Amino acid sequence: MTVHPLRLVVLTRNLEGGRFGTAVTRWFAREVERADEFKLDLIDLSVTPTAELPARIQDADAVMIVTAEYNHAYPGDVKTAIDAVRRPWYAKPVGFVVYGGRSGGLRAAEQLRLVFGELHAVTIRDTLGFREEDFAAGEPLDPSTSTAAAALLRQLAWWARSLRDARATTPYPA
Numbered sequence: 001m002t003v004h005p006l007r008l009v010v011l012t013r014n015l016e017g018g019r020f021g022t023a024v025t026r027w028f029a030r031e032v033e034r035a036d037e038f039k040l041d042l043i044d045l046s047v048t049p050t051a052e053l054p055a056r057i058q059d060a061d062a063v064m065i066v067t068a069e070y071n072h073a074y075p076g077d078v079k080t081a082i083d084a085v086r087r088p089w090y091a092k093p094v095g096f097v098v099y100g101g102r103s104g105g106l107r108a109a110e111q112l113r114l115v116f117g118e119l120h121a122v123t124i125r126d127t128l129g130f131r132e133e134d135f136a137a138g139e140p141l142d143p144s145t146s147t148a149a150a151a152l153l154r155q156l157a158w159w160a161r162s163l164r165d166a167r168a169t170t171p172y173p174a
Contacts, residue, residue, distance in 0.1 A: 005039040006061040006160045008032060013067055013077060014046040023138045024099050024130055025066045031149040032064075037157040045077055050084045058088035062095070062160035069100040069108035082115060089116065091172040093159035095124035095152060104129030120174050122159055126152045 010032065012025040025042075032040045041056060048056075057063060067074050082089075094116050098105025109127045116123050128149060134140055166172075 006037050006157055006164070007041060007059060008038040008156070008160070009041045009043055009056060009060040009063045011043045011063060011065050011078075011081065012045065013075060015042075015044045016046070020099060020132050020135070021066065021068055023135055024097060027135075027138060027140065028064070028066060028097050028128070028149065031146060032153065035150065035153045035157070038062075038153070045081050050081065053081055054085045054088050057085045057092070060092070061164045062093045062156050064095045064097060064156070065112060066097045067099075067105070067108055067112075069098060069103060069105040072107045073111045074098075074108040078112075079115070082119070086119070087174075089119040089121045090174050091163050091167050092121050093124060093156055093163055094121045095127070095156050097128045097130075099130040099132075102131065104131045104134070120172065122163065124152065124155050124159065126155060128152060 010025065010029060013021060015022050015025060029040060029042055032038050041060065043053070043056060065078065067078050096109040096112060098108045100108070106127065106129045109129065113123045128145070130140070134142065
């Protein structure tokens, strides 16, 4: 039996050079590419038209949101993107890679969990969170970070397969 790779959307705000978020996103994308289970679809909200988002999320088996924490929450452009999609989020696993401030962005992830619960998505418990001082030359300083990313991706793959199979056999009742 051939197992097809899971389609993973990594949704980020801006891949402009020199930004901390760009370093985090590019590092995480490399981690995804090392995981044989996934085929990466990187969406940069600064260049992707909002009208494209529903179809790309619909085609995805799972989504990872990479975002900063601002004012103990997440940025407005991320909220706009999430709200532009609606039904394709249903019964879809969503994980978070967050960054910023003393919390390493974790407050953004907690806010996002509330939103995705309302959208009938399944959020992955584990989260990767970073402060700027956690990175140097585009790589995390802690050597165990890649191990944590691999564990998160294994959890995401489990949920992605389970929910993809469930959606294929029984439409989600929302």
